[in-house]
Amino acid sequence: MKVLIAGGGIAGLVLALKLRRLGIESEVFETTQHMRPLGVGINLLPHAVAVIESLGLREAVAARAIETSALHYYNAFGQPIWQEPRGLAAGYPVPQFSVHRGEFQMLLFEEVQRLCGESAVRLGHSFVSLEQSDDEVVATFARPDGSTVQARGDLLVGADGIHSAVRRFYYPDEAPPRFAQRMLWRGVTEAPPYLDGRTMFMAGHQDQKFVCYPISEPLRREGRSRINWIAELRVPGGTPPRSDWNKVVDKSVFAGRFADWRWDWIDVPAVIDGAPAIYEFPLVDRDTLPRWSFGRVTLMGDAAHPMYPVGSNGSAQAILDADYFAECMGLLQQGRFSSPAHALLEYEADRLPKTTGIVLRNRLNGPEQVMQIAHERAPGGFAHIDDVVPRAELEEIAARYKRVAGFDIERLRARAA
Template sequence: MNIAIIGAGIGGLCAAIALRDAGHQVTVFEQAQAFMRVGADINLTPNAVRGLDGLGVGAAVREPAARPTHRISRLWDSGEETSRLAMGDSAEQQYGAPQLTLHRADLLAALASAFALEQVQFAKRCETIQQDDAGVTLTFVDGTHAQADLVIGADGIHSAVRAAMFGAEQPRFTGVVAYRAVVPASKVAHVPDLQAFTKWWGPNPESQIVTFPLNRGRDIFIFATTAQASWHLESWTTRGSVSELQSAYAAFHPDAVALLHACDEVLKTALYERDPLPRWTAGRLTLLGDAAHPMMPFMAQGAGQAIEDAVVLARALNLPDTDLAVALHTYQAARLERASQIQVGSRGNQWLKAGGNADWVYGYDAWNVALG
């Protein structure tokens, strides 16, 4: 089958590798001029790493990554620890893969190295999509066209494929902004559990600080959110104010405050979301990742759900004696309920606040989950 994937992000490249390996002709169309080192640092929980292992990129992803020792919840003011899950080797033994934390660009580099660059067309912003019984015609802003038997929308929260399926609409501003910073671990060596994934639960659901190691533990990533209705800019690269960051969390526990006072610079973005969709497919079009289910970051499952989508979609399209419509329905039936549940749960921001069982998220195996 001739398959066009719109978007060369994590989900798009995972789908490209899996579908290429299944024998399909795959072309990825990406609106950016090239792969660039932008974006947030990523927490890959065991369900995501298991998906990457099946794509053959697990070793390349592990090389630059850190392996958090635990997943810890602490209260913002007292510092009381309310939950602690062993990760690292314990997670690998329990779930078949560890938790890994790394920069998004390092993950994309590992995926790009496993897919032929000549099959990625850059500077291709999709403008219109038309389909009929014979196939799909894509028209790009530069005036060029492409034909495909199937189009996969992996083009994020502002998806052109989603708009072609459901009509143009805008994602909803959550009223929450996020700050991102990276500091050397050596600057905050006195803070306990630096090599763990630690979430500081704030006084309200919008307020939190998350930290985890990067670069094999040499750096610490800081991700903090707070309500701020006046800031609407969604950006990977916009600089924020360090003093504003520190002021917003000045009442937090001294361990959390120490991390913020180690920051020399910070990036800031507004957070947007959408409601779960009733369906992900329409004729020869289907969606995955943020194009299907953009979610708040509070369960750290955005990348993981895109990886799961890509694997299950490729498996569904490779089922024997199955036509395209049935394969896409099988994919949607296998994925929509789970992804929607995580999408809604991420909005609620109560995941593992006071302990609980993570197996239903971390134990999911996209390569072996039942289809049909």
């Protein structure tokens, strides 16, 4: 059994590691010619961390990442709406990590190379097309010099991100990503810690929002913080720029709107000022698909279900996809499916509806709807949140999203037991 994986991002690399544990060979084809630690912060929710733990990488991630202790929501005046403990502090059997995406990807990349060999990840290989027969799939990859390379395997997984070429192969007429009329500006700033140095917070509402979380354990140990932040604004209509994770812009585009967001525990303009580079990214997703699996080929992660970065689920769901795909391969090895294609249908039957629910709920602001509700009921602020939104309503929203996204504490405790 050999699995070809298009895309060496979070999903593709976790999948390679999961398959290796089953003794299944894989080959990852990554368009990038040189693996570099790109991106800013991501959150790994506890159910994804459980998968990372199963790969023996929990300690390695913990050495780099912040063990997130709490999540706080505020309105645009810095008044508290909702606060909840996270990860171990909330009683989960595993932590929630906030980590630099690129550092995490490099850790996975090096682990794949260590365990599967230097040639297990083929850099500078962009998926172009495929053919499949009853016995195999043959994929074609383009090289930077214009030549092409063919690879043969039993299965092909398209884990090639939001602009997936594997997805385009099956959905050639699909529209570009759906723009939410909101832009995101992302940066990383070194600064003194705010609150306990481990807390993620969001402030504002769906038209104007600021998100912050620290992402470096080594810096925390020095009494400093490496703060990942995202400023978000609704922007006038028109075609969005192509979503390029590495597009750098000047802060003057957005920073003025946050100029008076200075509260006694955080100075938002200073956080923005301190970033050496600011990356612009449109808030986009794609309409959900009716199917991901086509014979010996399937989709995974952002290629399958790109979603708004709401509720910290993008990376987590990609990791859960890889985990369940590997589980299906284990069942295939035990003869529980009639064919590899059957295993891919089971993978899809489980993961497609779950992730569809998250994509759609993230369009409704997911758990962040508490900020929108508070804003709509009290646009000028409030003396106390209880006067505006009853606690039971806030609790219900937080609990419902955790169930939908699969990280309600009961489920994780049961799985760990």
